[in-house]
Amino acid sequence: MVLFRRVLGFADGDLLLAGAVAVASLLDPARRDAVPLAFALLGAVALPGRERWPVATVLLTCGAFGGALAYGGLPLAACVPALVGVYTAAVRRRRLSAAAGALLVVAGAALWPAPATSARLIFTVTWLALFCVALLIGETVAARREEAAARERERLATERERLAREVHDVVGHSVTGIAVQSAAALHLLGDGAGRSPELRETLTAIRDAGRTAMRELQATLGWLHGESPGLDRLDALEAAMRDAGLPVTITREGPDGPVPAAVGHAAYRIVQEALTNTLRHAGAGATAEVSVRYGTELTVEVTDEGGVRPREEGAGGGCGIEGMRARAADLGGSVTAGPAAGGGFRVLARLPVDPA
Structure with missing residues (x-):
């Protein structure tokens, strides 16, 4: 059971329920034929995959029972896996699949051999009502989950607003003061810097670092205020990197269809972090290429021709790469990073277009 859970992602409760259905079907004293038993076992086997493959599960379980x-x-x-399958499809908003599963059971009930037509009709209506109840329960649970998620998003938005104000008041003013004071010191230094070029270089570095920190802070505050840059901001990111001294080429492949905001934002941040790592560690003269491929999943690849960054290799990689992996994992995707085959460094992210 532990092996199935780890490899296939099955839940322990689903495995236990499937086992109970299989045992109950084998011990059912009313069974006189192996065919209904085979159908029952098929539904039990399909049940554990309901969270990962809800559409296939509802069709298999309901088809087997029907x-x-x-x-x-x-x-x-055998009706238990079918009812659970319809409920799961409804919770996952697979309404057509849930309705199709219920109709498979109703069709099977309508063909059930009965001595009288009235008995067959009552039998069919009874199963139709039972599976409609399962569908309605799933719809109700889905609606409540969506309401809870909306309330949580509202709470997080309020918390981000409060945090943005705190960061702006505490950090923003201090960083701005550092940049302004260093610029003023450079102005007052004037021509006297000739006697101390190291001092001018230090003050210039402090001023530039302060300005850069303010730009990064403004970007972070924008995110806290609900502004989530997505793939539409890649061109602006490319221009910013070129201004910083890193030539970047961005290519797009496949149909440029709609991408969920969370997926687009994660892709943008992964590209931003990968290019920032290249800018910091790849050395002078490095170039970078960004490839965005649309399809059943969004694939983002960033490669550079600079040197390999030792601190980002192996299991103890840098926190930037770990952050990329965490972003992708939150959406059910993955990120691989390491030395490229022809030299340099490569970051490859795969993000499902439908993270749900």
Whole structure:
């Protein structure tokens, strides 16, 4: 069970429920034929995949139960995976799949051999009502989850606003003061810097660092205020990197379809971090290429021709790369980073277009 959970991502509760359904089907004293039993076991086997493959699960579980009914069997234990499958599809907003699963059961019930048409009709209506209840329960749970998520987003937005004000008041003023004071010192130094060029270089570095910190701070505050840069900001990022001395080339492949905001924001931040690492560590004369490929998943690849950064290699990689991996993992994606085959460094991110 632990192996299945780790390798396939199955939940322990689903595995236990599937096992219970299988045992109940095998011990059902009413079974007289192996065919309904086979259908029941098929539904039990399909049940653990409901979270990962909700559409396939609802069709398999409902199809198996409907097939058992149409054959003439009534393995009551097999109705449990079918009901759970319809509920799961409804919770995941796969309404058409949930309705199709319920109809498979109803079709099987309508074909169930009965001595009278009225008995078959009552039998069919009973199963239709039962599966409609499962569908409605799933829809209700999904709506409540969405409401809870909306409230949580509102709470986080309020918290970000408060944090942005605190950072602006405490950090922003201090960094601005450093930049202004260093610029004023350079002005007052005037021609006297000829006797101490190191002093002018130091003050210039402090002034430039202060200005850079303010730009980064403004970008962070913009994110805290709800501004989430996405793939539409890559051209601006390219220009900023070129101004900083890193030539960047960006290419796009595939149909440029809509990308969820969270996925676009994560992709932008991964590219930004990868290019910043190149700028810091790849050395003079380095160039970088960014490739964005659209499809069933969003693939972002950043390669450079600079030297390999030792502190970013191996298991103890830099925190920047770990941050990229964390962003991708939050969406169900992945990031690989390491030396490129022809020299330099390569970062490859794969992000599902539908993180849900």
